[in-house]
């Protein structure tokens with residue numbers, strides 16, 4: 001990044017760093033070559049006049065955002081083709097920069113539609129659909145959620161009834177609540193979608209299955225007979241995406257349009273069930289595994305913005321007549337920002353782990369070995385929920401830490417927030433996902449009690465709980481991990497005990513589950529937190545990190561662990577695991593870590609390696625010229641392009657000069 005024009009404050013911050021930013025940046029992305037490649041691809045986007053001439057997203061209406069989103073997405077696809085880029089990760093680097101936090105109206109096409117065809121279709125179906133979908137003749141999405149049901153997939157009401165006479169399925173939306181509602185890219189963009197519908201054949205219901213449905217003409221984009229489709233209207237964010245509704249009026253589609261890799265309906269209507277019914281949920285598992293990194297990136301970018309700004313912003317003379325300190329020197333600012341910085345690192349590392357696990361398990365599934373599906377489901381569901389909660393809450397804190405300017409779209413923070421926060425809901429509402437993880441933990445608990453060996457990341461379950469913490473003034477990483485293991489093991493056991501006592505007291509299984517669900521949620525959250533701490537500790541042992549980088553990252557990792565304990569102290573102390581004295585060690589350590597991390601704070605956010613175009617922020621600029629940028633942003637506002645705004649003639653003039661009148665005054669009978 002260019003050192004030109006960097007403010008003295010940021011230049012000084014960078015010169016104080018005790019480690020090599022490049023070393024950490026390379027580690028986080030997965031090597032020097034990858035970092036170089038990412039920079040190369042992002043620089044192409046940065047230099048491209050097409051992106052330079054785009055109107056600022058924040059000055060666009062929702063309809064303009066969709067228009068711009070589509071135009072950019074198509075341009076991006078063409079450029080990727082032109083550059084011969086087929087690797088998903090490389091495409092992501094380019095997209096991340098070219099349309100940062102502008103959810104693409106083609107996003108579901110490549111994130112879910114193509115992967116669903118790839119994973120759920122037969123070889124013949126792939127041969128037919130993939131070339132069309134890869135060349136954007138078929139543009140598709142994933143239509144599962146309905147007005148009445150999102151979480152409870154088995155409760156979906158859209159039906160697909162097989163008619164052996166014509167060898168067709170009849171798709172129908174029999175009720176208001178059965179209309180598909182929310183799928184991204186559906187309202188105006190897609191001409192096809194994968195529809196999740198209840199399969200009926202030979203008079204029997206077989207649960208939700210996937211069907212390829214054409215909804216618009218591939219010639220003129222007109223809506224096909226038997227289909228009603230549109231957008232759902234404005235949302236909290238996602239203006240660039242045409243989330244839609246869709247319903248079917250006894251629409252007939254060929255038998256071959258059922259995605260039949262794992263389950264089939266023969267011509268005579270005979271149903272062949274899959275090896276495991278949850279194979280049909282595979283596309284959701286893929287996205288859940290990707291969302292962890294996505295949320296982590298959002299939090300990391302918010303930290304870059306807020307920490308750089310805090311190093312430039314000065315406020316309040318420290319003593320009468322004294323210099324106004326950089327706001328980053330206030331301990332309370334560090335207390336809010338540094339744990340989030342640590343969290344951003346931890347979640348990025350967890351995201352890498354879960355995605356790699358997805359790839360490994362997926363490889364096994366391809367070979368017909370489904371053994372690890374439950375672990376992957378528990379890991380991806382829980383971490384998706386944990387990461388999106390942490391990131392969303394953290395981005396908001398970063399915004400607040402920027403004071404008034406944080407509230408402006410110029411900060412870039414609202415754009416990041418509205419892009420990350422729906423991750424708490426889509427791909428499985430977070431509480432529901434945590435409870436899926438808890439369900440798995442309960443099984444592990446009973447297996448542990450029967451003396452069975454558990455997989456690596458749950459081996460702590462069922463351990464002896466009569467231990468005391470080994471924590472000393474030094475706050476060793478091993479003692480931190482032990483504390484998190486103890487807390488998770490205790491909360492898993494407490495939830496299991498609660499379930500057991502409710503059942504023994506006469507409650508039915510489902511009543512006992514609901515009556516224990518708060519504790520189950522606590523247990524799953526503690527489990528995910530433990531995972532993030534342990535994975536962080538393991539990751540910083542990497543050989544590619546220099547000793548100076550390890551020293552700094554050890555502090556960041558310690559802070560992640562210490563802060564997490566202090567924020568959840570009740571759960572760590574309830575059974576006397578920590579003494580009051582040990583809590584004192586942790587509190588002192590946290591404050592010491594703030595001082596430790598302070599000289600490296602800017603370097604630590606630089607190591608995330610986000611160019612200004614990705615951040616889209618006047619406050620988070622690499623050069624720190626925040627005031628000029630804010631002023632330029634204000635001057636570029638469309639409302640500043642005329643001296644007198646049209647509303648003066650409509651509203652103000654009649655108020656100031658009573659000879660004329662306005663609509664509002666007529667209504668008010670003034």
Ligand SMILES: CCCCCCCCCCCCCCCCCC(=O)SCCNC(=O)CCNC(=O)[C@H](O)C(C)(C)COP(=O)(O)OP(=O)(O)OC[C@H]1O[C@@H](n2cnc3c(N)ncnc32)[C@H](O)[C@@H]1OP(=O)(O)O
Pocket residue numbers: 088089092107111142144145150151152153154184278281282284285287290291294373374377425426427428429432436439440
């Ligand atoms: C590399 C670059 C990448 C670039 C891309 C990166 C981009 C990232 C960002 C992405 C942006 C994406 C845009 C937004 C997309 C949103 C799309 C959607 O929301 S789409 C809509 C998303 N909608 C949702 O997510 C809906 C959420 N709801 C659900 O998933 C389900 O209804 C359920 C899981 C809650 C229950 O399911 P139900 O059928 O009622 O099951 P039961 O309760 O009866 O449990 C039976 C047994 O099954 C087990 N099991 C369950 N699942 C799985 C699994 N997957 N596997 C294995 N096992 C599983 C379960 O554990 C249990 O085991 P056991 O205990 O018996 O042994």
Ligand SMILES: Cc1cc2nc3c(=O)[nH]c(=O)nc-3n(C[C@H](O)[C@H](O)[C@H](O)COP(=O)(O)OP(=O)(O)OC[C@H]3O[C@@H](n4cnc5c(N)ncnc54)[C@H](O)[C@@H]3O)c2cc1C
Pocket residue numbers: 108142143144145148149150151152181182183184238243422425426427428429430431432435
């Ligand atoms: C931006 C965005 C994009 C989306 N894109 C798509 C898409 O492309 N395709 C698609 O099919 N869908 C999409 N969705 C829909 C999304 O997947 C669902 O909204 C999500 O799965 C949650 O389901 P729901 O809306 O039915 O929530 P609900 O289940 O109604 O949740 C409401 C509340 O009830 C609670 N709750 C529900 N069930 C339980 C339970 N069993 N135990 C405890 N608490 C429970 C939840 O915790 C939550 O607090 C999108 C949604 C959004 C916001």
